[in-house]
Amino acid sequence: MTQVFRPPRPSRSLLCLPGSNERAIAKLPSLAMDGVILDLEDAVADSEKDAARDKIRAFFEAPPIDGVERIIRINDVASRHAEKDLALVLETSPDAVLIPKVRSPSDILDVVAHLSDNDAAETIRIWAMMETPLSILNAGAIAETGRTAGGRLDALVVGLNDLRKDTGVLPDLDRTFVTPWLMQVVLAGRAYGLRVIDAVCNEFRDLERFDRECATGRAMGFDGKMLIHPAQIPAANSRYRPSPVEIAEAEEIIAGFSAPGADQLNALDIGGRMVERLHYEQALALKARADLIARRDP
Known part of the structure; x- marks a missing residue:
């Protein structure tokens, strides 16, 4: 599924x-x-x-x-x-x-x-x-x-x-x-x-x-x-606000999967750990949520 x-x-x-x-x-x-x-x-x-x-x-x-x-x-x-x-x-x-x-x-x-x-x-x-x-x-x-x-x-x-x-x-x-x-x-x-x-x-x-x-x-x-x-x-x-550490990790994952050539890969070595595209989608959701919170509740 x-x-x-x-x-x-x-x-x-x-x-x-x-x-x-x-x-x-x-x-x-x-x-x-x-x-x-x-x-x-x-x-x-x-x-x-x-x-x-x-x-x-x-x-x-x-x-x-x-x-x-x-x-x-x-x-x-x-x-x-x-x-x-x-x-x-x-x-x-x-x-x-x-x-x-x-x-x-x-x-x-x-x-x-x-x-x-x-x-x-x-x-x-x-x-x-x-x-x-x-x-x-x-x-x-x-x-x-x-x-x-x-x-x-x-x-x-x-x-x-x-x-x-x-x-x-x-x-x-x-x-x-x-x-x-x-x-x-x-x-x-x-x-x-x-x-x-x-x-x-x-x-x-x-x-x-x-x-x-x-x-x-x-x-x-x-x-x-x-x-x-x-x-x-x-x-x-x-x-329940995403922590600075969580946001930084999400931004690192997003940057990794947004790099040239990464669109064809399902897993990347980011900071010494294997990160799957699944985690990229999760990182996008977390970052979007954090941005919404920051706009409402700086």
């Missing part, structure tokens, strides 16, 4: 807000997150669903925030709220729709079919919340739906709160017993060229703990983190 690489668009910090919180939504243009997830699911009571949709609709009627992805998290596709949520998605054309409680590939494919049947723009992508035991068991098959004909899946987002609830695994500072699940999501995402987003840190006032989670998530291979408070944005942006 031909390797498909992640888009360069940065997703270091993804702030999740209840769609019903008009005051918090109004503050978004002053914040420096890479993306915002407007939630219609757990954070919004049943009695507030319609009002939340109205507030989200108003947000999309305003000019977009430069460089910020806009994602709508709908309710469970099996719920009575999903039809109205998807109608809102078709009306507002967000960058992505985040599907909660994903269990199997069919949860993704059903939404893909609904969007296609309603002539939704291809720019509306799908993100999957990996927050059920079945989502972890089926991670590879779920990720593969992004590489089928007409597939829209671009990202996997871990939801540890629901996973812990469903499995009985207790929270701990090092996330010891859920780390294998986190790595399973990273592996599935990388196998199919998807972005992978780490779970929220519920202790939003404990910024030291949050910074630690960002550091370990970055080491695991995640692209960014889902946030629940604006105070978490700076640490996420800093930790």
Whole structure:
């Protein structure tokens, strides 16, 4: 299978807000997150669903925030709220729709079919919340739906709160017993060229703990983190930014494969190590992402 690489668009910090919180939504243009997830699911009571949709609709009627992805998290596709949520998605054309409680590939494919049947723009992508035991068991098959004909899946987002609830695994500072699940999501995402987003840190006032989670998530291979408070944005942006060493290595690889005659080669000796063309494509993606971040967040 031909390797498909992640888009360069940065997703270091993804702030999740209840769609019903008009005051918090109004503050978004002053914040420096890479993306915002407007939630219609757990954070919004049943009695507030319609009002939340109205507030989200108003947000999309305003000019977009430069460089910020806009994602709508709908309710469970099996719920009575999903039809109205998807109608809102078709009306507002967000960058992505985040599907909660994903269990199997069919949860993704059903939404893909609904969007296609309603002539939704291809720019509306799908993100999957990996927050059920079945989502972890089926991670590879779920990720593969992004590489089928007409597939829209671009990202996997871990939801540890629901996973812990469903499995009985207790929270701990090092996330010891859920780390294998986190790595399973990273592996599935990388196998199919998807972005992978780490779970929220519920202790939003404990910024030291949050910074630690960002550091370990970055080491695991995640692209960014889902946030629940604006105070978490700076640490996420800093930790998930490509380092100067990574950028320098990418530039060296790009220069090597851009040299005269290198276009016919699949591997090069760069700095005493063998580098394959695969790494050249990865270097291009990293450099493009770093350049975007530098323009937004010097």
